[in-house]
Amino acid sequence: MTHTKAARLIPAGLLVLSAVPVLAGAARVAELTGGVAIIPDGARVLAAPVPVMLHIAGVTVYSVLGAFQFAPGFRRRRPAWHRAAGRLLVPCGLLAALTGLWMTLFSDLPAGDTGLLTVFRLAAGSAMAGSLALGLAAILRRDVARHRAWMIRAYALGMGAGTQAVLFAVWYAATGGDAHTVARALLHGLAWGINLAVAEWAIRRRSGRVAGQPIGGVDQPSGGAKSSAADS
Template sequence: MPAALILLSAVPVIAGAVRLNELIAGAAVTPENARFFAVPTPVVTHIFCVGVYSVLGAFQFASGFRRRRPGWHRAAGRLLIPCGLVAALTGLWMTLFYPRPAGDGDLLTGFRLVFGTAMVVSILLGLAAIRRRDVTGHRAWMIRGYAIALGAGTQVLTHLSWFLFFGAPGEFARALLMGAGWMINLAVAEWLIRRRPVRSPRTLTGHADDHRRSPGVMAREGRRTRLSS
């Protein structure tokens, strides 16, 4: 799962790196990037925090690694929580205060505000849950927050599918495709949260047999086993 999550976040991380290179190298100012050159701090902070949150957060889903190194899980969480909050808050700031780019309408702005706020709330609820030692609640809220953060990766897939069949999306279609990316991720997150762990057939059979057999039968079977050995 960590490899799949890193792959999903690869496109937005690469796009962020390209944007940083533009700002550092002093690329030509265009209508598309003028807002970033005018006030670079929010977008630079956003790109850095999203990259750390997406890549490092993927390893929190490696259950075997977490069990072997519980200290690493806690240490990484102390970095992921502020990175996730800063990523969401800078995203909200850019939505509210940067000039709106071409192709972004009121509906998409509303989606960004709703899901950005939901990411902040999810991370804070996850933090509150672990402080009261509610591990199940902590896991659920952190998965939801991470799912929202990876919306940019899924939005690449929703846009690509639309482009292959219908061409470039208009303002309304673009907003729906962006919203679909967040909703798909949240649907998968809820499935992960609510699914029950599968117990092995051997364990289930053993418990069922023990309940069906009486103590006397189990004692006789034990004596036969000792005599045969």
């Protein structure tokens, strides 16, 4: 597979993965606006709909728009779009992370969502918000490499729901039943761990490639030091 073809497949794959939180969010919005209940625990959500709606809005924009930041050709051709998208992605990502933390701490969660799963959710949400803040601080210092790295980590954490859906499908196919409380928590944690591992591999792979180029090489960050968006 050529580098160009691989570069095209990455954002496409991320869009497929983002379909899980986007479709789940759409179903929840339909329920909250008077539609038929599709997702379990609807009563819990109806008790505090505002953070849920904000979370869905943040996740939807962040996951879909963020996928295009991983298309290097698109970034090079449209650097202004890349910067404008980044200015939207940071607040949307923070909205998704902070509302997720709020719901974990203050919502009336089902019994199976407490304990270890709560710890994983708090860790992932805090790490996502922290990565976004560090990425923003880096680009304000014109440190594009660190900005890119932190934004990749933030996006990896934000896409946890997609990977979780894949792992739960594999679990169901292998066992024929739903995961029990501990297994469910571990599958959630494993999904975030897998995403972060892939993110770190991508960061180090690009860092090594750029480090191996002579000064003035062609693989420089699009938009230069003025980039203010999530760059991959």
